[in-house]
Amino acid sequence: xxxxxxxxxxxxxxxxxxxxxxQREVERIVIGQVWTVCQASHSGLAMSPAIATxxxxxxxxxQGKSLQKLSTWVKEWDPFKATIGLAAINCSINSQERxxxxxxxxxxxxxxxxxxxHFFPKIKDKKIIVIxxxxxxxxxxxxxxxxxxxxxxxxxxxxxxxxxxxIADADWVFVTATSITNKTFPRLMExxxxxxxxxxxxxxxxxxxxxxxxxxxxxGVDVVDAEQLYQTAAEGGGxxxxxxxxxxxxxxxxx
Numbered sequence: 337x338x339x340x341x342x343x344x345x346x347x348x349x350x351x352x353x354x355x356x357x358x359q360r361e362v363e364r365i366v367i368g369q370v371w372t373v374c375q376a377s378h379s380g381l382a383m384s385p386a387i388a389t390x391x392x393x394x395x396x397x398x399q400g401k402s403l404q405k406l407s408t409w410v411k412e413w414d415p416f417k418a419t420i421g422l423a424a425i426n427c428s429i430n431s432q433e434r435x436x437x438x439x440x441x442x443x444x445x446x447x448x449x450x451x452x453x454h455f456f457p458k459i460k461d462k463k464i465i466v467i468x469x470x471x472x473x474x475x476x477x478x479x480x481x482x483x484x485x486x487x488x489x490x491x492x493x494x495x496x497x498x499x500x501x502x503i504a505d506a507d508w509v510f511v512t513a514t515s516i517t518n519k520t521f522p523r524l525m526e527x528x529x530x531x532x533x534x535x536x537x538x539x540x541x542x543x544x545x546x547x548x549x550x551x552x553x554x555x556g557v558d559v560v561d562a563e564q565l566y567q568t569a570a571e572g573g574g575x576x577x578x579x580x581x582x583x584x585x586x587x588x589x590x591x
Contacts, residue, residue, distance in 0.1 A: 345522035348549055349411050352516075355543045356428035358403040365398050365420065368569035371538065371577065372423045376403055379562045380427025381538040381569075381582075383514045385415035386488060392416055403428045410517065418517040422539055430542050435558045437587035447578035448472065451510070451536050451555045454586065456480055459508050459532075467524060468512030468537070469493050471575050487518070496520070503527040513539035513556070525550045532590070538582060547589035554589060557582040 360376045367384055374380045398406065403424045410421030442450040449472050456464070456476060466473065469486040476482055477492060483502055486493040494502070499520075503509055509528045513535055515521040525533070532552050540556030559565055565581035578584075 345519075346411070348516070348521060348546070351545055351548075352410060352422075352425050352541055352543060353407055355541070355545070356403065356407045356425040358407070358428035360403050360428075361400050362398055362403060362406060362424070362427075364566070365423070366566060366570045367392075367416065367419070369572040370574040371565075371569040372419050373566050373569045374403075374406070374420070374423035374427040375562065375566065376427055378427055378431045379559045379565055380423045380425065380430055381557065381559075381565075382419045382423040382426065382517060383512075383537070383539050385419055385517075387415065389416065413519070415517065418519075422513075422517050422541070425541055426539070430556065430559070435542050435556070435585055437554070437585040439558070440555075440584040440586060442584075446472070447583070448575035449475075450578075450584040451534070451586070452476060454555075455508070455510075455534065462507035463505060464508045464510070465499075465503055465506040465531075466510045467496070467499065468510075468514060499524060499527055503531065506531050508532045508534070510534045510536055513537045513541070516541070538577070542587075544587065544589055552588070552590040553586060555584055555586045558585050 363375045365374050372382045372384045406424035407421055409417040412418050440450040440454050442453045446453055464480055464482045466484045469484055484493045485496050485498050487496045489495050509531045511524055515524055533550055534553040535551045536555040538557045542556050559582050561581045565577055568577050
């Protein structure tokens with residue numbers, strides 16, 4: 337496994353921008369309560385910032401800009417700009433043609449938990465860290481040696497700062513792709529250098545070269561109904577996007 341080069345944490349953003357050098361014009365963008373969606377013949381997702389704002393200075397100006405232009409925003413520290421940037425990157429690269437990998441087919445009612453349904457039974461005796469609180473993950477607490485780290489902790493979550501204490505002792509780490517927009521990805525990958533690492537969630541960019549930074553598995557979403565995805569995001573939907581709009585895919589980068 338390759339240890340992340342903390343002397344240049346921008347390398348991962350440079351990789352993503354190289355992969356998404358796309359001059360197509362953005363057709364529409366929505367910043368929903370949970371998901372931000374960018375569309376330009378394909379759709380790209382990123383999780384919306386979990387903060388409130390009354391207005392955004394650039395609202396009404398993004399349609400017609402190139403994906404390449406908006407993709408550069410992923411390096412911004414403003415959380416809304418960074419989110420738009422990642423959504424534009426995913427719009428550029430996460431086409432069905434590119435998203436090779438195994439489709440995850442969970443039991444009814446567990447579509448948003450498909451990643452855990454796929455991996456957890458195989459690593460039952462391992463120490464597991466999940467970065468990010470996924471709705472419904474509480475059902476696994478009694479079955480697995482599991483800790484959930486969350487920036488806005490609820491229930492039995494630990495604060496995300498606990499990563500400095502727990503990750504080094506873990507066997508498997510499941511990292512939310514939102515760590516790319518909030519800029520914690522470089523440090524999380526450094527801490528996870530000796531673990532099996534899964535980069536996951538609808539925000540995941542399908543760039544297999546992320547293996548160079550220590551990612552063993554990519555688990556992202558394949559958009560199967562772009563209009564339903566846009567409408568659900570625009571109406572404030574969260575896990576409902578998994579009902580008909582998207583499905584999880586996984587690819588093993590470790591080999």
